[in-house]
Amino acid sequence: MAQPTVQTISEAGVVGAGGAGFPTYVKLSAQADTLLLNAAECEPLLHKDKEVLRRYADTVLEGMTIARELIGAEKAIIGIKEKYRDVIALLSSRLPERMAVAPLRDAYPAGDEFILVYDVLGRVVPPGGIPLAVGAVVMNVETAMNVAQAAERPVTEKFLTVAGAVAEPVTLRVPVGVTLAECVAAAGGATVPDPNYIVGGVMMGYLEENHDALVDKTTGGVIVLPDGHVVVRRRRQDWPQITRIGRSACDQCSFCTELCPRWLLGHPIEPHAAMRSLGFNQIGEANVVGTQFCCECNLCSLYSCPEDLDPKNVCSQNKQRLAAEKKRWENPPFLPQRAELHLGNRKAPMARLMQKLGLRQFRNVGPLSETLLPTRKVGIKLKQHIGAPCEPAVQPGDQVVKGQIVGRPPVTNGKPAMGVPVHASIDGAVTTVADGVVWIES
Ligand code: SF4
Numbered sequence: 136m137a138q139p140t141v142q143t144i145s146e147a148g149v150v151g152a153g154g155a156g157f158p159t160y161v162k163l164s165a166q167a168d169t170l171l172l173n174a175a176e177c178e179p180l181l182h183k184d185k186e187v188l189r190r191y192a193d194t195v196l197e198g199m200t201i202a203r204e205l206i207g208a209e210k211a212i213i214g215i216k217e218k219y220r221d222v223i224a225l226l227s228s229r230l231p232e233r234m235a236v237a238p239l240r241d242a243y244p245a246g247d248e249f250i251l252v253y254d255v256l257g258r259v260v261p262p263g264g265i266p267l268a269v270g271a272v273v274m275n276v277e278t279a280m281n282v283a284q285a286a287e288r289p290v291t292e293k294f295l296t297v298a299g300a301v302a303e304p305v306t307l308r309v310p311v312g313v314t315l316a317e318c319v320a321a322a323g324g325a326t327v328p329d330p331n332y333i334v335g336g337v338m339m340g341y342l343e344e345n346h347d348a349l350v351d352k353t354t355g356g357v358i359v360l361p362d363g364h365v366v367v368r369r370r371r372q373d374w375p376q377i378t379r380i381g382r383s384a385c386d387q388c389s390f391c392t393e394l395c396p397r398w399l400l401g402h403p404i405e406p407h408a409a410m411r412s413l414g415f416n417q418i419g420e421a422n423v424v425g426t427q428f429c430c431e432c433n434l435c436s437l438y439s440c441p442e443d444l445d446p447k448n449v450c451s452q453n454k455q456r457l458a459a460e461k462k463r464w465e466n467p468p469f470l471p472q473r474a475e476l477h478l479g480n481r482k483a484p485m486a487r488l489m490q491k492l493g494l495r496q497f498r499n500v501g502p503l504s505e506t507l508l509p510t511r512k513v514g515i516k517l518k519q520h521i522g523a524p525c526e527p528a529v530q531p532g533d534q535v536v537k538g539q540i541v542g543r544p545p546v547t548n549g550k551p552a553m554g555v556p557v558h559a560s561i562d563g564a565v566t567t568v569a570d571g572v573v574w575i576e577s
């Protein structure tokens with residue numbers, strides 16, 4: 136395989152495959168001493184990273200070597216849960232030079248970048264910072280695989296786990312642009328009437344009412360849940376309900392803060408203090424200014440709070456308001472020693488989290504199906520990454536082939552906006568370009 140460069144990685148449309156879709160070329164343009172592969176995969180019922188590693192270990196390791204060399208790192212480390220002993224043994228037998236495996240506890244949120252950096256390197260990312268601030272670049276498993284293949288083929292496929300109330304939980308390989316419903320059908324279909332789709336994971340994902348919503352480069356999983364399931368009910372609570380119940384029931388026990396992963400890293404986020412703002416119509420800036428450091432892991436709302444209140448949403452509402460008002464806490468207080476004192480003994484064990492969320496009734500497996508899901512129609516979103524949405528590079532009636540660019544980031548004054556191109560994931564004709572989507576049918 137030809138060695139990809141930062142430019143080819145950009146042209147291939149590689150973005151973070153496990154989260155918000157940060158363009159990988161930007162990350163790989165930095166210099167750091169360590170590359171971390173985030174294989175922690177701590178969202179309950181998701182299995183794709185471990186399955187991809189098991190099946191495509193050599194490709195992922197090759198992508199890690201390329202990324203490590205591009206950022207000039209001395210070493211690369213794979214953070215993976217210790218319970219996946221067979222995958223760790225497989226990787227350990229193939230590790231190239233300057234690469235190691237770091238086994239992680241089965242806890243949530245092991246895959247939060249800041250927690251991963253601390254667990255593996257013992258370094259604490261400061262509030263408002265990124266892992267690069269402490270010399271680390273963090274990369275998702277599938278992203279590393281896409282880096283390895285970037286010189287040969289652009290990103291046109293996605294792996295995702297379909298689990299929960301489905302006949303056959305599975306990790307699928309699908310063309311970018313298929314619908315969630317096609318994925319659920321490929322998992323044998325829902326086993327409950329009126330299924331609900333949680334996209335991305337029960338902790339940090341969202342309830343998608345449109346079952347024909349499109350898979351993009353960041354879709355990591357679909358969890359199907361019955362109506363009335365606790366996770367669905369919590370997602371359906373609206374802001375007036377959250378504030379009314381929170382205002383009357385929060386007894387300021389502070390469990391939400393004591394178990395908050397970012398507070399445990401010494402960041403000045405205190406969800407119990409943010410809850411106080413509900414009683415004062417969000418007045419009381421001192422209580423809420425730290426919410427800008429909330430990573431929205433949802434641990435406080437779905438695990439820590441004994442009264443099932445929703446401090447996460449109170450934090451994220453305040454965070455959005457602070458961002459809209461362009462309020463930033465410069466030089467916030469930072470107590471990194473708190474991590475050493477408390478983080479190790481305050482992690483949320485995955486078994487207990489699954490129990491609390493009513494997920495133990497579902498099979499916790501997701502074997503990889505290597506066959507590419509067949510489809511005759513895809514919708515390629517023009518925005519699948521952080522940065523500017525792409526502008527269409529095709530129009531209705533055009534014939535396209537798989538891998539062809541169908542959208543490019545806009546160029547202003549000769550300078551392209553941050554972003555990466557998007558590509559056709561099947562051969563066919565462009566039928567429609569509308570509402571930020573290029574539709575292709577074979
Ligand atoms: S854990 Fe719940 S009850 Fe306790 S302070 Fe936080 S929101 Fe209030």
Ligand code: SF4
Nearest residue numbers: 395429430432433435
């Ligand atoms: S969602 Fe809750 S637990 Fe997670 S970082 Fe925000 S305040 Fe802390």
